[in-house]
Amino acid sequence: MPQTAALPPVPALVPLSPDLVGSTGRESVERLVGAVRRALPRVNVLDPQDIPVPGTAATEGHDGARPAIPSVLRLVDRLGVPSVLMPLTLSSFYAGGQLAAPAARARYEARVAQPLGPDRLLARALLVRLRQAGAQWGDAVVLAAGELSGPAALAAAEHAAAMLASEWGSPVSLASTSPLAPSVQDAVSDLRATGAHRVFVASYLLTPGPLADVVAGSARQAGAAGVAEVLAGHRLLVELIVQRYRTVLASWGQGGPV
Numbered sequence: 001m002p003q004t005a006a007l008p009p010v011p012a013l014v015p016l017s018p019d020l021v022g023s024t025g026r027e028s029v030e031r032l033v034g035a036v037r038r039a040l041p042r043v044n045v046l047d048p049q050d051i052p053v054p055g056t057a058a059t060e061g062h063d064g065a066r067p068a069i070p071s072v073l074r075l076v077d078r079l080g081v082p083s084v085l086m087p088l089t090l091s092s093f094y095a096g097g098q099l100a101a102p103a104a105r106a107r108y109e110a111r112v113a114q115p116l117g118p119d120r121l122l123a124r125a126l127l128v129r130l131r132q133a134g135a136q137w138g139d140a141v142v143l144a145a146g147e148l149s150g151p152a153a154l155a156a157a158e159h160a161a162a163m164l165a166s167e168w169g170s171p172v173s174l175a176s177t178s179p180l181a182p183s184v185q186d187a188v189s190d191l192r193a194t195g196a197h198r199v200f201v202a203s204y205l206l207t208p209g210p211l212a213d214v215v216a217g218s219a220r221q222a223g224a225a226g227v228a229e230v231l232a233g234h235r236l237l238v239e240l241i242v243q244r245y246r247t248v249l250a251s252w253g254q255g256g257p258v
Helices: 023-039 069-079 120-132 151-168 184-193 210-221 235-251
Strands: 012-016 083-087 110-112 140-145 172-176 199-204
Touching: 012 023, 012 069, 023 235, 069 083, 083 235, 110 235, 120 151, 120 199, 120 235, 140 151, 140 184, 140 210, 151 172, 151 199, 172 184, 184 199, 184 210, 199 210
Parallel strands: 012 083, 083 110, 140 172, 140 199
Antiparallel strands: none
């Protein structure tokens, strides 16, 4: 009787989030990971609380600190199965191959998924958030990103603004809490000075927290008509994470019902 080849183990999903400092961001990430776990019932989706995150220095667009690479890789090796490292970020918060190169040396194979942004699904989620905030066609829109660490992050944010503009149907101005782009207050004020009757701000942030509060406060101070909620909690964000995970599986030659 012919033997049936053993199925390869289903790779674990290791979420890497800098938004675990502060209860609001932590709870938001936990809810997001819980939704991903329900969408991938056959996958071991780790709890972000199990991934050591040293320090509290703010990282690009986030209020927390990045998970330490050695700690992440030790965790991957303890799992005993291949792993997909999933940055829960809107752009890369590890420089260059800082994460991919060490992952290639892990005892059990680990591959790094692309960061979540920019992506068409995020643009559609931002559009929904704007509508929920009361924005209507014809209103001016500012996309408010968090801290931008350099030219690559700026280019990614500009791409996100262009995607949102294509969904919204009119130009979208980019703002940021970093010096690489106009501030939220300046972007809103400039649009109002050039004749925009109502300006809405789309928060290009994953989770609530101090950074989102700064964006909202600056927007309102400049006279914005409304500020959209952050992306966490939107079903399209969960869909995007699942999509990123399956893309990595396809690069391994794995498919199937995961």
